[in-house]
Amino acid sequence: MHVAIPLYPRFTALDVVGPYTVLAFAPGWTVTLVAAQAGPVTDDQGSLTLTATASYADVGRPDLIVVPGGPGTLEAMSDEALLAWIRQTHEHTRWTTSVCSGSLLLGAAGLLEGLEATSHWAVLDMLRQAGAEPVSERVVTQGKIVTAAGVSAGIDMALTLLGQATDVATAQAVQLAIEYDPQPPFHAGSPKSAPEGTSERALKLIV
Amino acid sequence: MHVAIPLYPRFTALDVVGPYTVLAFAPGWTVTLVAAQAGPVTDDQGSLTLTATASYADVGRPDLIVVPGGPGTLEAMSDEALLAWIRQTHEHTRWTTSVCSGSLLLGAAGLLEGLEATSHWAVLDMLRQAGAEPVSERVVTQGKIVTAAGVSAGIDMALTLLGQATDVATAQAVQLAIEYDPQPPFHAGSPKSAPEGTSERALKLIV
Numbered sequence: 205m206h207v208a209i210p211l212y213p214r215f216t217a218l219d220v221v222g223p224y225t226v227l228a229f230a231p232g233w234t235v236t237l238v239a240a241q242a243g244p245v246t247d248d249q250g251s252l253t254l255t256a257t258a259s260y261a262d263v264g265r266p267d268l269i270v271v272p273g274g275p276g277t278l279e280a281m282s283d284e285a286l287l288a289w290i291r292q293t294h295e296h297t298r299w300t301t302s303v304c305s306g307s308l309l310l311g312a313a314g315l316l317e318g319l320e321a322t323s324h325w326a327v328l329d330m331l332r333q334a335g336a337e338p339v340s341e342r343v344v345t346q347g348k349i350v351t352a353a354g355v356s357a358g359i360d361m362a363l364t365l366l367g368q369a370t371d372v373a374t375a376q377a378v379q380l381a382i383e384y385d386p387q388p389p390f391h392a393g394s395p396k397s398a399p400e401g402t403s404e405r406a407l408k409l410i411v
Numbered sequence: 412m413h414v415a416i417p418l419y420p421r422f423t424a425l426d427v428v429g430p431y432t433v434l435a436f437a438p439g440w441t442v443t444l445v446a447a448q449a450g451p452v453t454d455d456q457g458s459l460t461l462t463a464t465a466s467y468a469d470v471g472r473p474d475l476i477v478v479p480g481g482p483g484t485l486e487a488m489s490d491e492a493l494l495a496w497i498r499q500t501h502e503h504t505r506w507t508t509s510v511c512s513g514s515l516l517l518g519a520a521g522l523l524e525g526l527e528a529t530s531h532w533a534v535l536d537m538l539r540q541a542g543a544e545p546v547s548e549r550v551v552t553q554g555k556i557v558t559a560a561g562v563s564a565g566i567d568m569a570l571t572l573l574g575q576a577t578d579v580a581t582a583q584a585v586q587l588a589i590e591y592d593p594q595p596p597f598h599a600g601s602p603k604s605a606p607e608g609t610s611e612r613a614l615k616l617i618v
Contacts, residue, residue, distance in 0.1 A: 216432065216589075217428045217431060217432050217435075218428055218429065218431075218432035218589060220428075221424045221425055221427075221428035221429075221459070222425065222428075224424060224425075224459060225423065225424050225425035225562065228424075228456040228458060228459070229456075229616050230616075231615070231616060234458065235456070235458050235459075236458065237458070237459065244462060249435040249436075249442070251435060251441065251442050251443065251444070251464070252428070252431060252435070252442075252444065252461065252462075253461065253462040253464075254459065254460065254461060254462075255451060255459075255460040255461075255462070257458070257460075304590070324590060325587075325590060342592070342594045343594075353590050353592075354588075354589060354590025355432065355588075355589035355590050355591070356566070356589050356590055356591045356592075356593065357590055357592075359563070359593070359595075360593065360594050360595060360596060363595060363596050363597065364596045367596060367597070372597065373606075373608070373609070373612060374612070375596070375597060375599075376597045376599035376605060376606060376609050376612075377599075377609055377612035377613040377615075377616055378613070378616060379595060379597055379599045379600050379605075380532075380599050380600060380601070380602065380605045380609050380610065380612075380613040381561075381562075381613040381616045381617055382423075382425060382561060382562035382563050383511075383531060383532060383560050383561025383562050383563055383564055383600060383601065384562070384563045384593075384595055384600040385549070385560075385563075385564075385595075385600030385601040385604065386563065386566070386567065386591075386593035386595065386600070387549045387550075387567050388566075388567060388570060388586060388591055388592075388593065389567060389570050389571045389574060389582070390570065390574070390579065390582060390583045390586055392582075392583035392584075392586045392587050393586050393587060393590060393591040393592030393593070394587070394590065394592040395587065397592065398583060398586075398587045399580075399583060401580070402580070402583050402584055402587050403587060405580060405581070405583075405584035405587075406584040406585070406587040406588040408438070408584075409436050409437075409438060409584055409585060409588045410588055
């Protein structure tokens with residue numbers, strides 16, 4: 205399986221590297237970080253730079269794409285080169301997926317019309333602008349379009365897809381290889397569980 | 412707070428980017444990726460390159476260091492420049508921490524003698540060579556030395572430290588910002604919970 209993850213300015217690093225690590229550990233899978241041009245792309249904090257090793261023109265026909273989110277998503281929604289790549293690649297993918305606000309890019313590419321989808325809780329309602337029905341779930345599957353909730357949800361989505369593409373034993377082996385036995389020290393990971401006032405604080409942190 | 416994360420060849424990407432994302436989201440915190448020389452460093456899969464923006468000589472005195480792991484750890488255990496930087500930086504840190512096999516580097520730097528520590532389950536017993544007492548826990552705190560289990564455990568460690576360095580409300584806001592409400596699709600994240608035979612499969616995936 206060939207996976208491609210597009211980078212654009214001000215992406216959120218964990219949106220990319222969560223699914224990357226899960227899928228790149230899978231035996232025989234390759235993951236390519238891709239952008240308009242090959243080269244460095246810097247994240248939302250301005251302090252982490254990943255290298256795209258292929259341009260959209262050179263990446264071929266990936267089987268699976270994972271579109272990350274981040275504060276840069278809003279600007280990327282008018283990046284016609286990115287949207288055209290998503291649209292064209294989607295024609296041949298087994299899965300077209302997103303993490304966090306990356307689903308707004310699937311929407312801007314015209315892929316979510318009439319479908320249920322999820323996103324980061326802070327922008328979930330914006331999915332309606334693309335004709336999608338926002339759903340507050342960790343991972344939402346609609347045929348070959350799969351959307352995940354905010355940032356860390358990409359890890360859960362990637363393990364789910366890996367189990368479907370290979371077999372449960374392989375996905376479990378990857379889960380054990382990355383020792384994904386989460387033990388968050390607080391119960392604050394979703395707007396439903398977080399203490400009152402946490403959402404307001406969190407919104408201020410989202411650059 | 413100034414956080415520094417050293418990169419070395421064949422690090423595991425999520426070991427770096429889990430704690431990075433948590434700590435870089437914290438208001439007023441900065442995270443620097445550092446290496447022997449500033450420039451690109453490539454991960455264990457050969458398909459993800461991060462840019463170190465400072466050399467060991469130029470990074471100053473960080474308050475917190477997070478030493479990642481990966482298949483490259485074994486070679487890095489004889490990287491005297493890295494070990495000397497860990498040792499010198501440790502004299503002034505508030506916390507000196509590791510993720511995954513990164514604890515073997517704290518050990519090689521001579522910091523774990525007589526302490527309890529954890530690591531990736533596959534190399535946990537190697538901690539004895541550094542005079543440490545291996546403990547199979549997600550996060551192990553011994554004064555200002557904090558070690559985390561494999562790969563994804565760095566997220567839990569970073570949230571724990573953030574809560575101690577700031578306050579619980581700030582750490583919860585970061586947890587909500589990254590929507591860290593984990594829902595792994597399988598129960599296979601630790602050798603204790605994984606089905607029989609999973610460890611053998613997982614070991615084959617660890618390059």
